[in-house]
Amino acid sequence: MRDHAPIVVHPASATGGRRVTARGQILGLAYDDLDLVEFLRRAGVDEPEAIIDDPAWVEWRGGKPHDYGEARPS
Template sequence: MSAPIVVHPPAGSGDRRVTVRGQILGLAHSDADVIEFLRRAGLPDAEGLLDDPAWVMWRGGRAHHYEAA
């Protein structure tokens, strides 16, 4: 089973699309944005999930890196 939260590859504009089970939550420019999107989606302990591969898959680029590769 793959992680339900996906942080997609960095875009040229310095952001990353964030999805939960295929639903777009928004464009993140930082980890703080990702955490806020996840809190709004009902995950109050979102901060602790960012480095848990069971919950979050970082696609393309390095985790926690938002500039274009």
């Protein structure tokens, strides 16, 4: 059994967005759920929309799930 979820959405940065890692590998900086889903899709996750609220798969650290801080940069 795993000790923690393999995907981590880290706390929002000071400028907005949240770093996303999978088993310690950085996938990118997500500014919304669409970014998160795309990173997971590119990492090979089937149906990423179905797992983003599953704590067995995704751990949301520092802040509320689906809150990405400041708006996406222009």
